[in-house]
Amino acid sequence: MYCGRTGLGLACALLLSGATVGMAVASADEMKFPLRAQYETVGVKPISTADLLAHFNNYTIIDARSEYEYQTLHIEGAESVPLSSPGFDQSVKALADKTKKPLVFYCNGTTCEKSYKAAVRAIQSGVKQVLVYDAGIFHWAEANPGKTDLLGKKMQSAGQLISKADFAAHLLSPRDFYERVMGDPNAIVLDIRDAGQRAGVSLFQMRDVHVPLDNARLEDWVSRSKQENRAMFFIDATGHQVQWLQYYLKEQGLHNYWFMKGGAKAFYDTL
Structure with a gap:
């Protein structure tokens, strides 16, 4: 913009200042929702927390995460x-044909791509009204616990x-995790990876038991840990599944449990 040496100098300065502020806001928004601009170019539109709450019953809300994550924490009434x-x-x-409502997809937060990918696939499947709640489940739960x-x-x-x-208080580095397990003959060591991730390989000389991530299947082990005062050690694939497992362990009143930071991947990376 050329302002020149005129009486419009102040106005031009204000306009330039406003443009700068606008750029700063846009930059901040991109940092807050780093994937939003990328997916908006293919027709994925976001919805805010306030708008979703205000028109809550006008949408079919879909949780695009794993079934275990959904069972642990989800938006009230959401479909898995x-x-x-x-x-x-x-x-x-x-679901779109049945409810006749716009679909709103969500996952774990602003850097979680599942909700965006789910929205794209819905659009490609012919669904006309699709939105993404890209703030994610944790932001929703913080803002609206009564609808979670x-x-x-x-x-x-x-x-x-x-x-x-x-x-973090229950995380151990792969080395510390290994040393604690090998130094405690009474430790209960559970590998909660799925069969494909585990591939039949034991990380702890056959001391670790394979129990897929399912609270009903974990219940007996948790009870044994409490009754016999035995520490529990959990191994997942990359350190993400145990974040959801912790809600169940906390509900069960368990205190002496430990996770491997970074999961089995981090363990292999240290070899």
């Missing part, structure tokens, strides 16, 4: 259709969410 499920496209199309289900019950407060500090 994992992006990885074989019949994903048919399921979301059927935690382990099958309505949340009472955002304080029920596990903090980063609480999670």
